[in-house]
Amino acid sequence: MACTEKVRGFDIGTGANCIYPLLGASLLGWSFVGSDVTKIALEWARKNVQSNPHLSELIEIRNACVPSSSGKIENDVVRGEEAPEGSTHNPNMWSGCCSELPVLVGVIKDGEKFDFCMCNPPFFESVEEAGLNPKTSCGGTFEEMVFPGGEQAFITRIIDDSLQLKHSFRWFTSMVGRKANLKFLVSKLHEVGVSVVKTTEFVQGHTARWGLAWSFLTPAKKFIASQTPKRSHNSFMLEGLQRQVGAFQVLKSVESFFLAAGASCKSDLSSFCVNVTLSEHAGELQKNDSDTSEITSSHAIESNNFQHALKGLPFRISVFQQVPGTVLVRASSLDKESSSGSFFVFFQQLEDALKAQFLKPNTKN
Numbered sequence: 116m117a118c119t120e121k122v123r124g125f126d127i128g129t130g131a132n133c134i135y136p137l138l139g140a141s142l143l144g145w146s147f148v149g150s151d152v153t154k155i156a157l158e159w160a161r162k163n164v165q166s167n168p169h170l171s172e173l174i175e176i177r178n179a180c181v182p183s184s185s186g187k188i189e190n191d192v193v194r195g196e197e198a199p200e201g202s203t204h205n206p207n208m209w210s211g212c213c214s215e216l217p218v219l220v221g222v223i224k225d226g227e228k229f230d231f232c233m234c235n236p237p238f239f240e241s242v243e244e245a246g247l248n249p250k251t252s253c254g255g256t257f258e259e260m261v262f263p264g265g266e267q268a269f270i271t272r273i274i275d276d277s278l279q280l281k282h283s284f285r286w287f288t289s290m291v292g293r294k295a296n297l298k299f300l301v302s303k304l305h306e307v308g309v310s311v312v313k314t315t316e317f318v319q320g321h322t323a324r325w326g327l328a329w330s331f332l333t334p335a336k337k338f339i340a341s342q343t344p345k346r347s348h349n350s351f352m353l354e355g356l357q358r359q360v361g362a363f364q365v366l367k368s369v370e371s372f373f374l375a376a377g378a379s380c381k382s383d384l385s386s387f388c389v390n391v392t393l394s395e396h397a398g399e400l401q402k403n404d405s406d407t408s409e410i411t412s413s414h415a416i417e418s419n420n421f422q423h424a425l426k427g428l429p430f431r432i433s434v435f436q437q438v439p440g441t442v443l444v445r446a447s448s449l450d451k452e453s454s455s456g457s458f459f460v461f462f463q464q465l466e467d468a469l470k471a472q473f474l475k476p477n478t479k480n
């Protein structure tokens with residue numbers, strides 16, 4: 116994969132919240148396919164993506180119940196639902212027990228490549244088991260939480276599929292809920308001859324989980340790490356904003372910041388973003404800067420050399436209200452070829468400027 120290409124992930128069992136693709140796309144600009152098998156999860160995951168139109172190009176929700184070769188995108192057969200009349204005779208549609216449902220093989224399309232897959236698997240073998248642990252932090256429906264054989268069987272399915280899809284994913288990863296299962300799965304991975312196995316532990320309050328990752332590629336190939344300097348997205352949070360300051364005010368300040376640098380700006384207030392291009396005359400305009408707003412007078416882009424590096428480079432700044440008092444500011448290059456280091460230098464300047472304008476001194480870090 117070329118260094119300029121974006122990271123692409125596959126979230127197995129993305130759930131109704133579709134949380135990992137939404138986070139990965141909004142914070143890192145990664146693209147995702149999120150799969151699931153229940154009607155409710157698929158419907159709500161799609162709704163959640165549609166409610167974030169700025170991310171919808173980055174996230175595809177896929178029904179794992181329908182074989183990828185069918186080419187169908189909006190599917191009819193889902194787990195926990197009766198198949199529509201006549202569908203059992205349709206060879207393109209799955210019908211069977213949930214333990215036979217496709218996980219990766221049959222869901223991944225021919226020739227598709229991903230940097231990684233991830234999974235927060237259904238943890239329990241039965242409803243009874245799901246209800247046994249009063250300390251569990253999991254809440255969910257039967258279909259979300261239960262899989263015959265529990266997480267060990269589910270992740271074993273991913274391992275089996277990974278043997279057939281060695282070249283489609285750089286990394287296969289999954290969350291594991293029980294340490295005993297982690298040991299079993301690590302042995303299984305060594306047995307099948309993967310090149311690398313990595314584990315880690317996540318602890319939050321009383322709940323411990325483990326991360327398991329494996330790859331069939333040689334360890335020397337650090338694909339994702341090697342892309343980091345070339346990534347084309349960056350973001351930062353403004354936290355601790357005063358009540359009256361929201362995404363709109365921040366967006367207006369972003370616009371002022373770039374106008375003061377002589378850039379041309381096209382704002383889209385409905386999707387809270389501004390497209391910016393530094394013109395050929397950016398440096399001259401800055402010298403004649405007559406804008407008196409606080410942000411432009413003290414924090415406009417300073418170096419003509421630096422502006423030169425960015426001339427003609429189109430990029431988009433998006434501002435997202437997270438919760439009251441917190442907004443996320445994200446920059447993405449609109450030119451896939453030119454995600455240069457200068458792009459991130461200017462973004463750091465924007466961050467400093469916005470923090471200086473909106474945050475009290477003790478909340479700026």
Ligand SMILES: C[S@@+](CC[C@H](N)C(=O)[O-])C[C@H]1O[C@@H](n2cnc3c(N)ncnc32)[C@H](O)[C@@H]1O
Pocket residue numbers: 127128129130131132133134150151152153156179216217218235236237238255258259260
């Ligand atoms: C524990 S939930 C995780 C949901 C979400 N990823 C999260 O972390 O909040 C497991 C999900 O896997 C889905 N699932 C079960 N079997 C699946 C399969 N064969 N392919 C894709 N998803 C599946 C369930 O419907 C459920 O939404």
